[in-house]
Amino acid sequence: MREIERETVLLPTLPNAPLHSKTQPSSLAPVCLRIxxxxxxxxxxxxxxxxxxxSKGYENSQICSARFREHMRHVLSMLKATLPKDxxxxxxxxGKGDFVAMIxxxxxxxxxxxxxxxxxxxxLIEKRYLNSSDRIKADLVVLRYxxxxxxxxxDFLSMLKTVFGASKIYIEVPNYDWIVANQTFFDITYEHVNxxxxxxxxxxxxxxxxxxxxxxNEQYQFxxxxxxxxxxxxxxxxxxxxxxxxxxxxLFPNIEEDIERFENEAQNRSVYLWGAxxxxxxxxxxxxxxxxxxxxxxxxxxxxSQKIGKYLPGSLIEIRSKNDFFCNS
Numbered sequence: 160m161r162e163i164e165r166e167t168v169l170l171p172t173l174p175n176a177p178l179h180s181k182t183q184p185s186s187l188a189p190v191c192l193r194i195x196x197x198x199x200x201x202x203x204x205x206x207x208x209x210x211x212x213x214s215k216g217y218e219n220s221q222i223c224s225a226r227f228r229e230h231m232r233h234v235l236s237m238l239k240a241t242l243p244k245d246x247x248x249x250x251x252x253x254g255k256g257d258f259v260a261m262i263x264x265x266x267x268x269x270x271x272x273x274x275x276x277x278x279x280x281x282x283l284i285e286k287r288y289l290n291s292s293d294r295i296k297a298d299l300v301v302l303r304y305x306x307x308x309x310x311x312x313x314d315f316l317s318m319l320k321t322v323f324g325a326s327k328i329y330i331e332v333p334n335y336d337w338i339v340a341n342q343t344f345f346d347i348t349y350e351h352v353n354x355x356x357x358x359x360x361x362x363x364x365x366x367x368x369x370x371x372x373x374x375x376n377e378q379y380q381f382x383x384x385x386x387x388x389x390x391x392x393x394x395x396x397x398x399x400x401x402x403x404x405x406x407x408x409x410l411f412p413n414i415e416e417d418i419e420r421f422e423n424e425a426q427n428r429s430v431y432l433w434g435a436x437x438x439x440x441x442x443x444x445x446x447x448x449x450x451x452x453x454x455x456x457x458x459x460x461x462x463x464s465q466k467i468g469k470y471l472p473g474s475l476i477e478i479r480s481k482n483d484f485f486c487n488s
Contacts, residue, residue, distance in 0.1 A: 166191065167189045168191075169189060170187065170347075170348065170441065171472035171473040172349050172350075173186065174437040174440035174472065175437060177435065177471060177478055178469055178470040183470075185472040185473055186210075188207070191203060191204045192204070192404065193402045193403060193404045193405065194403060195359075195396060195401055195402050196401050197396045197399070198362060198396045199336075199359055200356060200397075201356075201405075202353055204404070210349075224462070231261055234258075234374070234381075238268070241383060246269070246298035247268070247269045247270075247298045248268045248271075248300075249271050249272070249273070249300050249301065250272045250302075250303065251272075251273055251300060251302055251305060253272030253274045253277065254274055254276070254304075255277070256272055256274075259272040263283060270283060271283050272285070273285050273287060274287075274288075289322055291318050293322045295323055296323075297323050298326060298327065299326060301328075302319075302329065303330075307332050307350075307352070308350055308352065309352070310352050311397070316363065316389055320386040325386065325387050328386050330360070330363075330381060332353075332379065332380060332381075333355070333379060333380075334377060334378055334379055334380040335355055335356045336356050336357055343438070345438045345439075345442040346437075346438065347407070348437050350437075361382065362390055362396075363389065365388040365389075369382050369383075370383040414445065415451075418449065418452055422452050422455070425452070429455060429456075430455045431460060432456055432458075432459040432476065434459070435459040435460065440474070441473070443473065443476055444474055447475075458476060459476050460481050460483070462480075462481060467480050
């Protein structure tokens, strides 16, 4: 595609870092999408990791959701069916440490976590990122919702292979096929430089050693495999000229129609958004960019107490508790 046909859209840099006031500037970052046709792999060509700072007010924990806690328990059960008792698990990029804490409480595995943005006091978690000079023994490396944040994922996995050797690895990422099939344009976020189709995730590793499946009503996908089975064919496709730039309208032709449908349903009534995480934030950010619907939204509701009283970047909609919603309805 010609250079002039590239589309760049500005979206909130960190949807899960709500603003303390309406006057605080919203940090916006460029999204310029391109797709690798052989891999069916989408990437933000304009991604700059220097714009990302997970240490300041970032609240991405989903532990408040009963449904997501059940999902985490399902993943843990799956890992227990894969490895013997007392195996050593290391979660790389463990975030707020919720899954590490769940594994620790379960008692089946030995567990350790690494994340530079961790702000708790669990002694099993080191507040740092790994690098190629580390050498760590583990039976299984867990990579949940990390790989979509990392530019050039093959290089990152190669580094982990250096660190962990012949360890097994569990990777969980969003399912790009589901995003396109369900036209969830609000799942495209600056934080995610990568969007893996099922084909792309499987091609990261040699076919004969990889277990692949879908989770959470097909919104997520996983592989369990050996780090030693990284597939050079993925890197070959990634470094090829087989890319084309695509616009939001090409991927999601129904954006205007979807927003209009909510406007028509609302008519002159107030609108409340349940869930002030990435999806809700970006849905309202697109509405605000188009000056549609957002003026009818009273507030967003979230169960994460760290977000209450703050504002969503991009739309400046206030976040309140579910008690406020029930008192207003």
